[in-house]
Amino acid sequence: MSDPIATDPIATASTATGSISTGPAAPEPDSTAKPPVRIFLVVVDESPELQLALRYACLRARKSGGKVALLYVIEPGEVQQWLALENLMREEQRAEAEQKLQKLARDVNRLTGTLPALYVREGNRRDEVLALIDEEPSISILVLAAGIEPEGPGPLISYFTNRGLAKMRIPLTIVPGGIGIDALDAIT
Structure with missing residues (x-):
């Protein structure tokens, strides 16, 4: 009669070395x-x-081997009385958004050597930021710059540093609005 443990390919015992193997060895990490x-x-x-x-995002992406993504949110305007006029205005806003993104994409390419991911969305800006972050698992950091006006740092920063931060799955980087280009370059 044979020993059931010795014939089981998953659990074999070696009395000579005192070791027990419970299956195939785990693969070595791929270096x-x-x-x-x-x-x-x-x-x-x-x-x-x-x-x-x-x-800031471009310099950090370049130094870390990362990439940049740009999000333009077309916020809803006031309710229009005529649907045709509303559709025309929406088309104009979208064309303007795409034109601005293309200009900024050239800047990103100049600073990083790569093309950014471009997103155009319609809706509330903070809601669309959160939705994009949730939908795109590759996005790993949100970069905002603080305003230096007396009204405060800006609506997105005000939101995300209060209630909104708990809704995010990624870190938030805030660039001080009063920092100069040389100082910014030095810290990135």
Whole structure:
């Protein structure tokens, strides 16, 4: 009669070495595997601070082997009385958004050597930022720049540093709005 443990391919015992194997050895970690690419998301708006957030994201992406993603959100306007006029305005806003994104994409390419991912969405800006982050698992950092106006740092920063941060799965980087280009370059 044979020993059932010795014939079981999953559980074999070696009395000579005192070791017990419970199955095939785990594969060795692949030392050539690359870590996932970090994607820095920048929200495009009309603020002067956009250039600071964009530059920071580009420099960090370049130094870490990451990429940049740009999000332009077309926020809903007032309810229009005529659907045709509303559709025309929406088309104009979308064309404007695409034109701005193409210009910024050239800046990203100049600073990083790569083309950014471009997103155009319609809706509430903060809701669309959260939705995109949830839908795109490759996005790993949200980069915003703080305004220097007396009204405060800006609506997105105000939201995300209060209630909104708990809804995010990624870190938030805030670039000070008063930082100069040389200082920004030095810290990235």
